[in-house]
Amino acid sequence: MINQSDSDYLETKEIVLGQQSVHPRYQRLIDWIELTYQRRPINIDVDRVGPCWETRLSVIFCTEAEVGTFEDDSGINFNKSIQASIAAEHERLEPWYAKFSLRQKRDALVIFTSFEKVARCDVFDQVKEDALLGAVLKVFPDIWCVKKMLSYPIIFFETDREIKGLDSGKKAEVRDAVGSLIADLDFCGCFADDVFIGFDSKENFEKSYQSNWFYYSRDH
Template sequence: MIFTSDKDYKSTKKIKQGISKIKEEFEPLAKWIDQKYEVKTLNIIFDYIKNNKSHPRLQICLEHARDKGKFMNNKTYNFHKRKQKEIAEKFREVKSNYEVENKPNWIKKILGFTYKTNNLYVYFTDFESIAKIEANESIPEAEIKKLKSDLNNQEIWEIAKAFSGVTFFLYTDEQLKRYQDSEIHKKWSEQYFDLLKDCDEFKYFKKDYFSVYLDSKENFDTNYDSNWYYYYK
């Protein structure tokens, strides 16, 4: 679950919206994760890395970015190995119990509807981060152009949204320094937030913590060869 177009994101979004539910066989594991680690699990997805049956993986789709942070190793910025192992072991237990309670399941085995747990790779994603990107990308370009027109400030070169944020570009570095953390900067943040909140279906953006980024065309031209790909790379 990396992009708003990912099927995993779309299926998890339906769960968040109340349109669908997490698969029945994953409910006990989700409840266990939530209780043990004090997080909110929205969805659990099982598949195989590159469709290789020898490399099963389990995606734990958490709701919030702070929840995902609980499964990251602060020293290495990789997933926490102990917690990956704990969840893999619990998944094997839950899977075994589910199969016993739901016998006969020979039809599932014949058709291949079983979850392989040997060499299982557990990883974590969060719904909030992608939902924020979707909200920001949903602001119509016409609204961005109107905002720029309404601001009527000749020192603004461009308003460029990307991912879950937006950058107001001044023309020069001198202008950038003058506006940074000014009252006008705060006002711009409030005005852009007014556009953003209408597209933020799940209200993940908080006004008190939202601020537009400031940069300059001078920096864009000098250090990024006037190239958007290099800038956002």
């Protein structure tokens, strides 16, 4: 899952909200993963990718921290041994899938994804820009602007010097103000203890990004 319009995200969201249950076909594999790795997925999505329609098995956990336990020592790639074990168990439980593969000797591609990561974007997307700006201006009335990123806001002051002089108490105050806007929309509690707010300056935006929001958004 990449964004909130993806079908696997929408299905998992309904599961989290109690509007539907995990498909019975995947319940046994979820139970096996929990028993074997002490982490319980909230959903599993299986689809076909590539020119040979190979099976891709997405194991969906709630948090990014849970996904991290399935990475190798590099912290970049998934643990190949775990991927192979889950693929083998999936084939054992659902051998009929192999009948539809044009490359039957190749294991299913197993990936691990975080529901919370996309849910944060979903929730924050619902925060109205005027409400966000109003909440920030009550704490910092002299800012340049507020920019909504995918899952958090960045507050822009005029100069770098203003950023360096920010009071920690004011930072906490604006975090609480923004958090109160998010709270009523946060259907899964993904912002409960982690409302991130970025701080930057117009000076840096002009100097480092040539006043171009596209370039800026790529880095944030």
